[in-house]
Amino acid sequence: MNLGRNVTRAGVLIGALCMHAWAAAATAEYSVISANEKVGSLVATIEGASVDITFEVNNNGRGPKIREQLTLNEAGIPTQWRITGKSTFGAAIDEQFTWQRGSAQWRGQDGKGSSRMPQPKLYITNDGSPWSAGLYVRTLLKAKDHTLEVAPSGTLRLEELQKTHVGDVPVTAYAITGANLAPEMVLLAADGSLFAQLSSRQVLVRTGFESKVEQLQQLERSLRVKRLEEMQRRLAHRFDVPVRIRNVRVFDPHTETLSDPVSVVVFRNRIASVAAEPSDFTPPNNEAVIDGGGGTLIAGLHDMHAHNSNESGLFYLAAGVTGVRDLGNDNQLLLDLARRIEQGELPGPRIVRAGLIEGRSSYSARIGSIPETLPEALDIVRWYSDHGYRQMKIYNSFNPDWVAPVAKEAHRLGMRVSGHVPAFMSPDRAIRDGYDEINHINQLVLGWLTGPQDDTRTTLRLTRMANFAALDLDSEQVRTTIALMKERKIALDTTTVILERLMASRAGKVQKGDAPYLDHMPIGYQRYRKRSFVEFKSKDEDQAYLDSVAKLLDLMKVLYSEGIQMLPGTDDTTGFSVHRELELYQKAGIPAAKVLRMATYDCEKYLGFEQSLGSIEAGKFADFFLVPGDPTRNVSAVRQIQLVMKDGLLYFPSEIYQALGIKPFTTAPTVSGPAT
Structure with a gap:
């Protein structure tokens, strides 16, 4: 019972922190759960403007073991952030961010840097604990359009996903994007305190709510699935007509060579033909046509x-x-x-x-x-x-x-x-x-x-x-x-x-x-x-x-x-x-x-x-990709992918990467003709 009061009190303190109010020390405790077993813990002690955190995980014979010490300003943004300990595989961690008098310095495993900034920017850690997720959400909630430039560089964005209850605790689910490859799913309690951080294989949850992990994992999956369903509708190009990819060479795994220029025709999810076109050939009006630009088609x-x-x-x-x-x-x-x-x-x-x-x-x-x-x-x-x-x-x-x-x-x-x-x-x-x-x-x-x-x-x-x-x-x-x-x-x-x-x-x-x-x-x-x-x-x-x-x-x-x-x-x-x-x-x-x-x-x-x-042949499933170079000479050419077809669905990597917040590596070829 005392633990529950301490956790609630810590949440109130965090909320008060953002309102420029302070109180006595309190402790927030969390469990790390994987496959319904506790594999780690996080303890955050908040005293005035200072936060002291210990975070340890032992799963699969490894896990981070770190200590964080933060000093927050009246807006709840760190002006001092020190992280020490061991990373997942045992490497030493000594990371620090400092802001004072309009100047910020930072160092970590990735190097060090500095920048002039009139006010401290939110710092994105390299080896921080999940406690930072709650800090990021609270700060982004106060930012215009829930978007914020951060240090060392980049932009964080916040999206509110869903309000729900975990047990008798009202929580709001948020997604943070812009820092990592996948959105970070975070639950805040009504008082602004971190309630849980969710991922597919591991959950950090407020101590006392470990029995709710299955509910939290189902929530995490449903939120991610909903987002990805929308992306699939937007990024997967579907055709009810034949798709003709012209002017390409095909990699033949049996001979380990490239063909002469051919056209590959796909109807629905199967390859209909792989053949050279007559010199006077004109594609039918009812086909979607892509010019492969002399590139190479390779099975997926x-x-x-x-x-x-x-x-x-x-x-x-x-x-x-x-x-x-x-x-x-x-x-x-x-x-x-x-x-x-x-x-x-x-x-x-x-x-x-x-x-x-x-x-x-x-x-x-x-x-x-x-x-x-x-x-x-x-x-x-x-x-x-x-x-x-x-x-x-x-x-x-x-x-x-x-x-x-x-x-x-x-x-x-x-x-x-x-x-x-x-x-x-x-x-x-x-x-x-x-x-x-x-x-x-x-x-x-x-x-x-x-x-x-x-x-x-x-x-x-x-x-x-x-x-x-x-x-x-x-x-x-x-x-x-x-x-x-x-x-x-x-x-x-x-x-x-x-x-x-x-x-x-x-x-x-x-x-x-x-x-x-x-x-x-x-x-x-x-x-x-x-x-x-x-x-x-x-x-x-x-x-x-x-x-x-x-x-x-x-x-x-x-x-x-x-x-x-x-x-x-x-x-x-x-x-x-x-x-x-x-x-x-x-x-x-x-x-x-x-x-x-x-x-x-x-x-x-x-x-x-x-x-x-496994090969591009008539009758096989339409699983392949297009690159502009010759990967039979240098396999690194596979990094420059212009289009991908999987089971007859057409994807353009440039569109996918833009949707994921990644700068594209190539441009997409033009599709002409009817499409659905």
């Missing part, structure tokens, strides 16, 4: 390691990704999202579902399912099969002794088995016990770098990778595993891009993989990408991580030469990371045309869909 890319959200669909489509394999998600969210995409209600790629199964430990990932017994684990396999999942994914804390019976049951039901290699288990044993595929290149490598007592449920699965540069790829243990993979036809879902991002990230610097697009992005995302994800104890360790990233490319070349099927995946949802993954394949020494085949036809064949997807 596939991300073989995705974790979809409602918002990820538009990013994937804009990047030419028309198919993904989801390797672990909230089960109800994924089933609902896949259904809505299939029915054309929401934008997004085709989704192949893999069911994640985890073990119970203090390091458990709170997605998918966590059985307590082996019979329960087998029932979970059957549930996934009955709900149309095509694959099982085993995770870090899963009992190694359960792998063989779970794999046997999955295979009986026609499902493939993949996963992380569970802690205290080797990749070789996982393969012998029934794995068909290993997820993440580091999960393969860790088998050569760790011993029986090493706990890979922790961030050790990243930090131990610093030792990889010194490993001999011709050593007996490496050759033994590769030989076993060849013998059993084991595939590897690489996600090299995410390992590069984690291991080669350096505070204040833009990674090569992010450089082509980052300055087009919202300021919050730009700052987030200029960070270190791991802490380096010395210059030698710093260099070891960089050398190990290069060694990963050497390993990819070895695996390619040995005939191991590598599946391009990202463990990300931006679409841009798919492009970088393909660049890394080419950088590893794989020819660009071969990389394109691996990212299109080979993925569909692996999944069993090559008869209807």
